[in-house]
Amino acid sequence: MDGYAKDAHDGAYGRVPDLCEKGQPVAQNGFDQSNQKVLVFDFGAQYGQLIARRVRDLHVYSEIVPCDISAAEVAEMAPSAIILSGGPASVYAEDAPSIDAGIFELGVPVLGFCYGHQIMAVTLGGEVAHSEVGEYGPATLACDNESALFKGTPMEQTVWMSHRDAVSRVPEGFVVTGRTDVCPVAAMECPERKLYSTQFHPEVRHTEHGQQILKNFLFGVCGLVEDWTMDNLAEQKVAEIREQVGEDRVILALSGGVDSSVVAALGARAIGKQMTCVFVNHGLLRKGEPEQVEEVFTKQFDVDFIHVHAEDRYAELLAGVTDPEQKRRIIGTQFWNEFFAVAKQLEEDGRPVKYLAQGTIYPDIIESGARKTGGKASTIKSHHNLIPFPEGVHFDLIEPLDHFFKDEVRELGLALGLPEHIVYRQPFPGPGLAIRIIGAVDPEKLSILKDADAIVREELDAYNQRLFEETGERNSEHSCWQYFCVLPDIRSVGVMGDERTYARPVILRAVESSDAMTADWAKLPYEVLARISGRIVAEVPGVNRVAYDITSKPPATIEWE
Structure with missing residues (x-):
């Protein structure tokens, strides 16, 4: 059992499916710019998303998928490697997440961490036992550095543990390659089948050689190369937007923050004045920001810019409201109402809009509990750009950043030539100072x-x-x-x-x-x-x-x- 408490962002794999009356977003999981792809199976780990981040840090594309994905679906995605995350459950619990055993027969290299280590063991015929003594925090690992996984690392090293259950018998064909005083099977492998796993968490910084272990797996075991870069990615995203939009028009939810600014830069390069940037001023921005936003986006980009002054309408709607989620709902609903009004006016002017572009990023989706595959997910807080559209709105979505973390968005902004004062602008919530x-x-x-x-x-x-x-x-x-x-x-x-x-x-x-x-x-x-x-x-x-x-x-x- 992974000792992490289950966080509320357990398995956010995309947009909420019912956000659009016309179906799924048009731009989703579409930026693996080479034939390389690492799939991260999410078993509900508190820091599961960090695994995908660490892989991307090594310039290899990765995306998160639900742990109950079938072997046939995985084969269709043609991954180069698979990583199994940790998770809070015991593998023997009645409702414990499982894995399709056929995934281990695809010939794709697999690396498991913590719960992923344990589920690999029991699925392939090994055993996991409940230990009387758990391991939480730093532990000293004695490892076989002749193993491909530990190549170039010391025979003794500090790793980060968080478990009570532990593998007690390895599956047939596996050998033990790491142990601690508490955990006799802290790492195991079957090199012939390219199956590797660790009870500890290489993805966290507290594992001192964790990134080297990931490198060994990706580049040594899997033979991948570092070709997922922001420069290449910028051109690919521009091409994707151009192909998706064709001759149609796009309206962009522009806040002036780095996320929507990067989308504006992508759209400006891809389709120019086919994009209308709409800045809804709800009166809840920081001091001087409305003026700054208008100045930048009327001079920086070759797009249409519309400044909607909605300050009075928002003030009236928010008067006396104290509950934070009610504030968010009010602001989000009015946000879309303002957009709908602009889109309707554009249509009356003979410029109908088909697509809505947004600066939604991965943490927005995770914290909103969104899950593309359905199922129940918790919500930390709702985000204004994840609230359903008003009745009657028919937009397809363009969300080119929906699987990017904030620092990756900044890197992409620099690659697109955005000035640093935009790229490094302070993060600011959509509901603004209201929250x-x-x-x-x-x-x-x-x-x-x-x-x-x-x-x-x-x-x-x-x-x-x-x-x-x-x-x-x-x-x-x-x-x-x-x-x-x-x-x-x-x-x-x-x-x-x-x-x-x-x-x-x-x-x-x-x-x-x-x-x-x-x-x-x-x-x-x-x-x-x-x-x-x-x-x-x-x-x-x-x-x-x-x-x-x-x-x-x-x-x-x-x-x-």
């Missing part, structure tokens, strides 16, 4: 939060720039990946100018991350924190206290709502 204001949204709270957030961004932009100049790395060890303010629905007592105040606190949130799937709070220098706090209290009326959120993700999310 950074705890409780009801009103003009006073918006004003406070916009002013406080502007100070935070100014100071931490400068802090990141200093680190970049010192290290030459855009995302160095101590740089902040995302930073913003939260305005809670409380007041606190303070003293300002020898007088008692009863004003609002502001909560500072700054995290280090690369993909938004996991994040740690940023270890900012005290003098930076002091300057931010001092400026906010001095410059923002209605604030008398600043707190710093030092919670990682998990257990928290990056946003508060």
Whole structure:
């Protein structure tokens, strides 16, 4: 049994199937630019998506598929390799995920981790037993470095374990290649059939030679090459959009963030003025952003640009609403209503729209619990661009980034020639400041939060720039990946100018991350924190206290709502 608690993003393989009245999205899982493809079977591991990330980090295309996919379906996909993820279940539990045994007969190299290690064992005739002593965290692995999997790694190395069940008897034809004091079969293999597995997790950074183990499997065992690059990918995505759209028109949900900006750049290169970029201004953007978005996208791209001023309509709809999911639903529904109105006007003008392009990325789908294959999945939080269209809308979707993580989107943006100030723009949720204001949204709270957030961004932009100049790395060890303010629905007592105040606190949130799937709070220098706090209290009326959120993700999310 994998000791990880089952996370809510267990198996997001694509869009929710009923989002479009006209069926499935037109652009899905379509960017394996060579004949190489690694399929990652998801058994519900907390960090299952990291496996696909680690493979892509090695410039090999990978995609996640459900663990109950059939051998026939796998054969049709013609993968170059298969990786079996971990998972929270015991292989002997009544509802435990299983695997089609025929997959091991396809002649495709297979590597299993944790639950994947155990399911490989029992499916092929081995045994798994429940141990009285579990292994959680770092463990010392003694391995056979003559094995192709451990080539170039030490005979003793630190690995990351999270299990109580363990393989007690290997299948026929397998040999043990790794063990720990607690786990006698920490790694096993059948080289003749190219089947390998480990009880530990090579995909996590805590396994010190984990990436080398992945390299050994992909390049040594499978004979793959590093040919999945962003430069090649940009041209492929442009060609795909051009082929899909033909002579039809596209409307783009443009927020000004990196995700939709990259889609705009792809669309501009592929189809030019066949794309209409629609910027819905809901009045919940950060200070100065509506003006910046309009300036950039009327000058940077050769596309139509429409600025929809919907501030008053959103303010009326959100008045008195305190529940965060209700806020998201209201904002999402109105988001589509605004789009529908623009599309209807375009049709009346003789320019009917067939396609809707969006900047949906992989974490959006995972956190929304979407699952292309059906079945029940949990939801961490809903996303505005995953809420069903209003009745009567008939768009096909173009979502070229729906299987990209955030850092991959940034790489693609640079490959497309986007300026750095767009590519490295602070991540910002679609519902905007509405979900950074705890409780009801009103003009006073918006004003406070916009002013406080502007100070935070100014100071931490400068802090990141200093680190970049010192290290030459855009995302160095101590740089902040995302930073913003939260305005809670409380007041606190303070003293300002020898007088008692009863004003609002502001909560500072700054995290280090690369993909938004996991994040740690940023270890900012005290003098930076002091300057931010001092400026906010001095410059923002209605604030008398600043707190710093030092919670990682998990257990928290990056946003508060």
